[in-house]
Amino acid sequence: MNEIMNSGIFVYGVIPLLICLARIIDVTLGTMRVIMVTKGSKILAPILGFFEILIWLLAIGQVMQNLTNIMNYFAYALGFALGNYVGILIEHKLALGVMAIRIITRKDASDLIEFLKNSNLGVTVVNAEGTTGPVHVIYTIVKRSNLPNIIVNIKKFNPNAFYSLEDIRFASGGVFPAKSLWWKSKFVPFFDIRKAK
Secondary structure (H helix, E strand, O other), rough: HHHHHOHHHHHHHHHHHHHHHHHHHHHHHHHHHHHHHHHHOOOOHHHHHHHHHHHHHHHHHHHOOOOOOHHHHHHHHHHHHHHHHHHHHHHHOOOOOEEEEEEOOOOHHHHHHHHHHHHHOOEEEEEEOOOHHHHHHHEEEEEHHHHHHHHHHHHOOOOOEEEEEEEEEOOOOOOOOHHOOOHHHOOOOOOHHHHHO
């Protein structure tokens, strides 16, 4: 066993690979933890933080035990970079949370408004004055998972419309009820932030 542990393949191949994998996992967990913190998750964020730091300690421990092995440094840095990438990919796939969309259009927006209403979204329309004249300002809140479809249809109905997106930490009432927020649909139903306050 000692021969395997001290072999060149293990020292310069297996240990750096394990360090890299540990960093990918812990940085991915860190990315998800930060997202959960911004979403106000008082239960999931600490759990992710616990596993993130545990895995990080294992990875840094291996680096510190083998300070003369330059491959460990590269593996550590590569794992950090890949962990950020993987964390972002996972966050995009999960599409957690809700977004507020503000749409400003000069063109008649009745078709777009009708589409949004038919998509079971609450819609608020305000007539306003822009730099180039009268405009319609449309507000709605959507799940992030539905965002690509909504944006495609904004461009379809009003190709020159200006729109902006904002993350929403919490929404309640109206046509977009709180029960359809991300923690109720993606995770365990009894994790309710409002009860923990």
